[in-house]
Amino acid sequence: MEKFVKHTGTAIPLRRSNVDTDQIIPAVYLKRVTRSGFEDGLFAAWRNDPEFVLNQPQYKSGTILVAGPEFGTGSSREHAVWALQNYGFKVVISSRFADIFRGNSLKGGLLTVILPQEAVEAIWTAIESDPTTSITVDLETRTVSYGSTTVAFELDDYTRWRLMEGLDDIGLTLKHTDAIDSFEAKRPAYKPKTLPIRI
């Protein structure tokens, strides 16, 4: 995973709540067996509309998505994170994220930032009046800043450290193989196994 320390870019306002992962990427785009190429499915149904914010020329180069509450509800598809990343997004800001989407994003290095809805509204206003507004998301200081405004956000120390170091979760867990071994040695015998197959 790529390290994430700080990102500066322009932002795109997505004034919708409950943007579920079927909207982020419809199921029909989930057939690929790779982790790349999902940008064509990102918000596929909405992108047919020339008025849709991603189609507006002033927001063409945005790398920060600023969305309404309950972003990423529904399906566990990590393809939603890949689609956003493949399209070029580095950060998504919202007042509330669905749990699984949030977990997926932070595993994959797409920084999801939770800000109070008033702060989200303020960013929407700023980037709608000036789409070239430069926004910096700094993991070191856990802040989002633009113009003269700086807003702090929370992220637990462990996740922050892992993102800043670009660490692979599996590698970290494998350091504790001894603990896993001893846990397994004590598992009760009645716990079910899938093999050998019983019919």
Place this chain on the structure above:
Amino acid sequence: MGKTLAEKIWEDHVVRSAQGEPDLLYIDLQLVHEVTSAQAFDGLRLAGRKVRRPDLTIATEDHNTPTLDILKPIADPVSKLQIDTLRNNAKEFGIRIHSLGDADQGVVHVVGPQLGITQPGMTIVCGDSHTSTHGAFGAIAFGIGTSEVEHVLATQTLPSSRPKTMAINVEGTLKTGVTAKDIILAIIAQIGTGGGQGYIIEYRGSAIRELSMEGRMTVCNMSIEAGARAGLIAPDQKTFDYIKGKPHAPEDFETAQKYWETLFTDSDANFDVEITLDGNTLEPFVTWGTNPGQGLPLNASVPNPADIKDSEERGAAERALEYMGLTAGTPLKKIAIDTVFLGSCTNGRIEDLRAAASVIEGKKIAPKLRMLVVPGSERVRQQAMKEGLDKVFLDFGAEWRNAGCSMCLGMNPDQLAVGERSASTSNRNFEGRQGKGGRTHLVSPLVAAATAIRGTLSSPADL
């Protein structure tokens, strides 16, 4: 102080805990399907890693599979590649797989319980948000993304921060015609799509205890639609009886049951949040909008967004009505339906098919309406055929299909056309969920069946 059921199970699975880090949780079972696993297996190969416990892993094909001509080669080459990739990965990594045509193929959350490998006190994961279904057995079961699928394949553990606990108490006796589906749709309408965020929900109360195991699965299945990490129900005699005799029931059943009987919330335990719902007054429930929280009793009318105070919710309602092609004030029962879908991990089990069949038996389908009946698994299909239910559906004018996720998610050939309106026993009414431009009303199997007879959203009481 006592512990909640979720806390007991969680604590039994902590491999390692350290200050400031998520708990490392042992996973008793991982279910695998074709859509969210290919990239995980690729990751293992790239890193030269193996599957740590193939014997705690099981795969089936469900999301991307056709429900017609299942033994012919899959027509869409991209879909075929995804299915073939799962088959090859299962072979390479030594994982049990139930492929199309196999007696145990089917929707992953129907397959686990019917094999008896879903048991109380377990931790169960799958790259699918409806993994919460297995919580009906008193297990902590939750959906994960592909990176986590890979993590569990490699280590049989998952770093997870401990969720908060929520109790939802449903007391009372359900009226005739009111089902588990109506309970969960009413709960989601009450607490919203984000109401359960960060929580494991425990469903409690007499109305929940009265539900069959399959009804409990329907309730737990849609926990994710309320945003919850997982949903569960304490196991009881019904749970033990359901598992007994299943292929993977414990050989030492007595010892297992002794442990299972300790799995309940202590009387002096505290939940972070408690919510109560009156089971006596519940009505059949349907959704009118584009998220599962936008639901109302069937006797109600399409809401007027102008009456909604919260501006965010009002905007969402306006967009939903536009997408759904509905006018405020229209009685829900006047909404004409094009397609009825009976199936999915929410309502594709044998009791669901029986319930719908009992309503339509001897009747004829409404003109121009199509009804798809898709058993949740091949075993369910076989059982239904043994009971003659296939004939009931076919005589009625419905299509009788093979097992799979089918029209629940608009990925395989079973999809709605643009503007087509469905009454669906599945779990999501998102825009385009059942096919681009399709319009979905979520309903129970009883409402689905009555709707197929009348052609408009209806309950059996309307017949």
